[in-house]
Amino acid sequence: MKTAEIHRRWLDFFEKRGHTVVPSASLVSDDPSLMFTVAGMVPFVPYLSGMVPAPYPRATSVQKCIRTNDIEEVGKTPRHGTFFQMAGNFSFGDYFKEGAISFAWDLLTTSEEEGGLGFRPEDLWVTVYEEDDEALALWKQHSTLPDERIQKLGKDTNYWSTGQPGPAGPCSEIFFDMGPEYGIDGGPITDDDRYVEIWNLVFMQYQVADVKSKTDFTILGELPKKNIDTGLGLERVAFIKQGVQNMYEIDQVRPVLDRAAELAKKTYGANHEDDVLLRVIADHVRSGLMLIADGVTPSNEGRGYILRRLLRRVTRSMRQLGVEGPSFAELFPVSRDAMKAAYPAVEHDFDFIARAAYAEEKTFLRTLASGSQTLDTAVAEAKQAGGSVSGETAFLLHDTFGFPVELTLEVAEEAGVSVDAEVFKTLMQEQRDRAKADAKAKKGQRADxxxxxxxxxxxxxxxxxxxxxxxxxxxxxxxxxxxxxxxxxxxxxxxxxxxxxxxxxxxxxxxxxxxxxxxxxxxxxxxxxxxxxxxxxxxxxxxxxxxxxxxxxxxxxxDADYRRGATQAHSGTHLVHAALRDVLGPNAHQTGSYNKAGYLRLDFSHSDALSTETKSEIEEISNLAIRSDYEVVTREMGLEEAKALGAMALFGEKYGDRVRVVDIGGAWSRELCAGTHVSSSAEVGMISLVSESSVGSTNRRIESLVGIEAFRNFAAERAIVQQLTSGLKVPRTELITKVQDLGAQLKQAEKKIAALEAEKLGQRIPELLAGAEQLGGSRVLLASLGSVGSADDVRSMALQLREKLGSDSAVVVLAGEAAGKPVVIAATNPAARENGVKAGALAKLAAQVLGGGGGGKDDLAQGGGTDPAKIGDALAEIRRTLGA
CATH class of the missing domain: 2.40.30.130 (Elongation Factor Tu (Ef-tu); domain 3)
Structure with missing residues (x-):
């Protein structure tokens, strides 16, 4: 039975029994305390807790979920996945235990031909809370289970609460027995993997307080309205019904695993370590697909960081399987095809999803190339010294190269060394504190x-x-x-x-x-x-x-002035969005926005920086729309009606059944939007684009001033131009030429200075040659040049000296200080290389002493670091090595 078919049967079963079918909420949770929707009941929490009156007495859903707290277990167990689907049926003060138990038993054991899931009763076990005699009696009444297959367990497993004061209650879990070949007899009470939990029925019955732990709390009494919250793991049912060993082999996941194995020229099932990597790839590709489909894009913060970590673990796993190049273009279309039957949006929005995923892979492959050298050096040093990779290095990799710290930990673990995680955490916290220092918390602490x-x-x-x-x-x-x-x-x-x-x-x-x-x-x-x-x-x-x-x-x-400015900015955001799509095409989706009086910020899906001409065109189209004085019309209607009219729903946003449509110039700009707007586009006044920047591998950001703030910005720029024309004594029409001429003169002066410095260095050649010494069968010249203009100066001098040392085995290692940082150049001639002396190894050795990284070819290599004071020590270490 296909996973999508299980999905359909679930909803059909409960809809026929009076439940309102509620579409899956986004993976991005509305709950401010949650980053993602982590369970099927999350969208219903306001109703289950009584915070918001439930709009229906009973409901059912198949909810998309993401959990990453057990990410290290993915691929190692049969049922740990980051993305999963939780089927649930819910009652808000309607039916209670009897209804939940009878529904569960009927759906599970009704034959497939009659619309059920077709489980054999003899394969099922049930657990109940040890004090819940009512649930025990109901199971005996509504099922054919013998007494020994209904087991009592304690609070630690069969009592549910949020961990906070509020609703709580006993639960009853349903397990599938995989058979004696999978483990010991005895039922779920043995806690053996043989018994797979497939469905949990929570009886939200009591009000609790003084919650000290999962098992230590005070029951204040029964809730005035008792609720039912159940969750069935769709993937778990799927792997049982499909007769496979784990969730990675079901129809929605296995195709990606097979394609990854094909790319890596591996056979699934032949090697445990490879199998784990293939499962990680299959799981994380699906999770990435679904997250991007819900509007999450890779970044270094929050949800975007979780997505980035998942995608980068895919790349890392593929490399461990021997696939060095890009693979997402092969894997993501396979995942799309496996998931589209249940979630058509992954096919409809695949262009956007693919651009986001492929760009992240491309970025990370560059990251691996640039950061691996630093990490390899740090790991080698730690291994040699019998210590750990410093927290400073881990932070450098994260902050400068974009290495997730988890990847640093994995690489270090593979090499048998640890990472100073505490120092890394301290540095990360210091960075966060610095970022927050200038931002006064406007929101403050909101009440529970x-x-x-x-x-x-x-x-x-x-x-x-x-x-x-x-x-x-x-x-x-x-x-x-x-x-x-x-x-x-x-x-x-x-x-x-x-x-x-x-x-x-x-x-x-x-x-x-x-x-x-x-x-x-x-x-x-x-x-x-x-x-x-x-x-x-x-x-x-x-x-x-x-x-x-x-x-x-x-x-x-x-405040009328503030509202006027805010409506100008919000309508201006719609104008800029329409202009963007006009210039860049329909794939330039808005992915986020912020507007207030006088200012708008719009994030959109696009990989490349906008040229000056493109930005000017977008700005001009936006202002032409203002001049055209388009009528702004707002209407409320059903969501499907709005979509039929062509109203644009912003990617990743969540909408109810009734929506507000904002038209500017009719269909020129037609979006779903609940904000406040001007009554005609002319009221926006003026739009002035002030910046365009990257906010991720597939997202750009435009910032603009609006209305009077835009005018003030133009006035300020005019004042600057007047000051320049006055100071440089040229008319405005000649200002650009004058500044370019001054720039050219400055470059010429810099070239002359560089030539003089090179000439000065060249005069030192005889003196440096005289300092060459015989070490280990080679003529070796080691010298510090002191302060230099750049690494190019040191490289040029090293090549000249190597040439003058002749054809006998010769090695040149020069060091200098450029812009406050040490730089080392090593050069060897053919005879030295025949003797086994390699420039790359020497540069790397020097860089280790200097606190940095280095390497290169056998004939010419470069190293660097952070501490110029250790240049002498670095040269001494090379002398010792060559003389050994």
Whole structure:
């Protein structure tokens, strides 16, 4: 049975039993505490916890998930994967234990011909919580399992909680018995791999507090509404139903494994170490495919770093199998074809996915080439000294070469040495601290989300700001220092929840509004507006005058100038996006944005830097759209209707069933967008592109000033031009020529200085030749030149000296200090190389002393480092080596 067929049968079964089919949420979790969707229940947490009223009494889904905490186990066990699919059925105060147990047994044991999964009852085992007699009785009532195949286990395995105060309850797990050839008898209680857990039924029954550990907490009582949360591992069921040994051999994964084996000229099953690498490749390619399909792109931070690590582990594994060149163009199309039946988007968006993946591979192959030399040197030194690779080196590799520290650890482990991980962590933390030093935390510490549960239960906050800047409302709740409060007093910073608001909460790339909240006897400045919980708008305010109390009347007042600037910037973002696609083509997807009054930032999928001409064209098209005074129309409609109209959904964004469509000039720019906008494009005023840069191997970023800020920028540049024309005493039309002439004169002067320095060095040749000595059968010239202009000066001198030493075995090693860094050049003639003296080995030896890396060819090589004071020591080490 194909994995996509199991997927379909699951949804069909529960839909026929009154469950609302909920499409898989994105792998990018809405939960701010989670980087990814790590379990099938994550999208339903607001409903299961009671934070948000459930829109349906029962639901079912097959949820895409990513977990990387066990990444080192991938490929080594039958069921550890980074990407997996969790099928679930959920009840929000509707059916409870009996319904969950009867549904599970029916689906598992109903024959394939009748739409079930066709498991034999004699292959199934069940565990229940040791004190849950109700579940035990229900299993006996609704299944044909004998008593000995229903086992009781304790809290550590069969009791579920979030690890925080809140809902919790016992669970019941269903296992498949692989057979006696896979392990010992005795059932799941043996904890043997023979018994594969396929389905977990969680009975969310109690409210717990004082949670000290997984097994130590206090049960406060039963929940007023009991919920069901179940999860069946689709890959686990697939490998059982397909009769294969593990999840890497199922139909959605095995094709990639086979293609990787073919590229590497390996036979799967012939060698354990190779098999593990092939499984890692198959798993990580699929995970990369699905992550990029959900809008994640490789980067050095957050989700992008996880994706980068996965992709680079693929490249690393392929190299370990003997494939040195690029392989993603062979592997990703295979994964696409294996996954498209269940997830059509991977085929529809494959051009974008492929560009992101292939560019990352190309970048990493360059990284491997440039960083491997440094890493190899560090590993060799550590091995020779019986120590470890320094944390400083690991940080250098990460920060300069883009080596994931995990790769450094893997390479070091293979060589039998360790890495000073603590020093690396310290340096990484120092870097993060420096990055944050200049950024004042605007958001501050937000209260625990449970604080908003009761407030959200009062209903959604109505946003009225599309049509008005002021609105009369009522204070529903106040949060001070993370806890509910009845009042907020003058001077305090507090969070206010109102019934309605005209203030925009930060979302969709648009920054929060600025403004005031006023009432009888109080005035508060709005510091921030956010949506910490779906449907709830929270205003962070500083109380300027008086006291704010719950139930008080309150008027929200948006700063009109700020809102005008913000709408100009948001509409300007749409104009720039349309211009980008006009110039670069439809593959230039927007991948992120941020806009506020006077400024917009737009990230888009593109690999190459934009030329000056291209940037000017994009800027001109955007401003021509402003001059054209296009009408801006917003409409609300169903998602499918909007897509049929050609409205652009931004890649990786999540949308509900009802969406807002923003047209600028009709179909010229038609996007799904909930933000605030101008009423005509002329109101944007002006767009001035100020920068274009890379934010990843497949992403570029445009930054632009908008409206009055764009005008001010042009005015400032005009003032600079006036100062230059005045100072250089040329008209504006001749300014560029004058600056170019000055640049040419400077280059000529630099060439003259370089020639003089080279001539000065050349005058030292006789003196240096006189210092040559006989070592180990070769005439050896070792010398430090002191301060030099560049490494080229040292190289030129070494070649001249090697020539003058004649045809007998001769070795030249010169060192110098260029721009504060030591540089070493080693040169050997043919006779010396016949004697076994190689320039590359000498340069590498010197570089090790200098704290850097080096190498090259046998006849000419270069090394470098960080400490010029050790040049003498480096030359002495070479003298000792050659004289040995």
């Amino acid at each position: 989300l449970s604080v908003y549960k009761e407030l959200r239960g009062l209903g959604e906050t109505l946003f009225t700001g599309y049509d008005e800047l002021t609105h009369e409302s009522r204070v529903l709740g106040i949060v001070v220092d993370g806890a509910p409060a009845r009042e907020a007093h003058e001077g305090q910073v507090a969070e206010l929840v109102l019934a309605e608001t005209s203030l925009w909460a930060e979302s969709g790339g648009q920054d929060a509004d600025q403004g005031l909240i006023l009432g009888d006897g109080f005035e508060a400045e709005v510091l921030d507006v956010q949506k910490p919980v779906q449907g709830l708008i929270v205003h962070t305010v500083r109380v300027l005058i008086g006291t704010i109390a719950v139930d008080a009347r309150a008027e929200t007042q948006v």
